[in-house]
Amino acid sequence: MRSHRRTPSRKAAWRAFSAAVLAGVLALTACGNDSPAASWNDGKNGGGGQQQEDSGPKQGATVTSPAADAKDVPASTAIAFTMDNASNPTVELKSAGGEAVEGTMQEDGKSWLPSGALEYGTAYTVTINATGSDGKPTTSTSSFTTMAKPSKVVRVSSFLGDGQVVGVGMPLIVRFGREVPQDYRDDVQRRLFVQSTPQQEGIWHWTSPTEVHYRPKTYWQAGTKISYKLQTGGLPMGDGYYGRADVNVDVKIGPSFVMSVDNKTKKMTVTKDGKVIKTIPVSLGKKSTPSASGTMVIIEKQRKTVFDTMDDPNPANRYRTPIDYAQRLTWSGQFIHAAPWSEGVQGRTNVSHGCVNVSMAMGAWLFGQTRIGDVITVKNTEEKLQNGNGWTDWNMSWEQYVKGSAIPYNG
Structure with a gap:
């Protein structure tokens, strides 16, 4: 695989909000529906920034990413913020036209992720409401503008199609239209969400630079309902490439x-x-x-x-x-x-x-x-199965499998 590099400043800017979005290895949310076919998805004030009273200790939220008035923000951006002497934050994101964007507060309590890729070339305003330590409500705002629609995009696809019923050993298989550089795979993996009912522990495992699989620790339970979301629309994937779109798939596990x-x-x-x-x-x-x-x-x-x-x-x-x-x-x-x-x-x-x-x-x-x-x-038999010769996800122990994750496993 050829080497992929980017400048330290670009890396630092991306990591500033990407690292704050999702800290866990296991993804627990997914929603919606994209394709029915099995195919081959710095804290600053002023100028639209924070609005706080000067009297007394600072109370409220400060948006740290995207930076206030930032331009060319990836459409995949999350909203990261810090809290000072305040609690119970809620986040609102609206376009310049007043259209509200749905999203979810992340488990760290310090970041909020839109439910899908934002519109390209569009101005947005973030409003964070919280409760100060004095019990009074606080409000802060920040604005940014997303980048123009990129010309270099990567197709992201699911092997499984919506509504399929599969066996208890079926891995979730995601393919990319070009190689994902090593130092971008953790960013990509943090945007691959899996929700199972009943809930089961699992992890993503990169089988190649263009393919990543997900399996639970033990075989899927019979009758499990699985929803997974590839929130890759507008996501930076190296060398000026971005994910083409988000993908949502719902499948079901049959009998064992x-x-x-x-x-x-x-x-x-x-x-x-x-x-x-x-x-x-x-x-x-x-x-x-x-x-x-x-x-x-x-x-x-x-x-x-x-x-x-x-x-x-x-x-x-x-x-x-x-x-x-x-x-x-x-x-x-x-x-x-x-x-x-x-x-x-x-x-x-x-x-x-x-x-x-x-x-x-x-x-x-x-x-x-x-x-x-x-x-x-x-x-x-006289011969051992070679990993990679088929869907050999279960030919590895759990300890071996987690080594293929781009994010350290803390289970």
């Missing part, structure tokens, strides 16, 4: 459906909502093309397809075969699928090219039960 395959017994045990409902004979990869041991999730499902390896450099591995009930597990080509040609040895001998072979009847049954994001663990 977990498959476990043991090479020693050559059987698959299927558990649904904690109860074993089926034991299925399987044939795994033969020694020359072993199946990978590890925890994977179903990436895609194809009722009918053709496996074509005619470009394999090893003639022994070349074949072109019609396949029924194929469920992809890895990018390298390991699937669960029906294999009527191996039904005679399933449960006894491994003959596949790395896939999990089941009978035609069991292939059809599994295909009708599973969802994208359902979990399968394979164990006791």
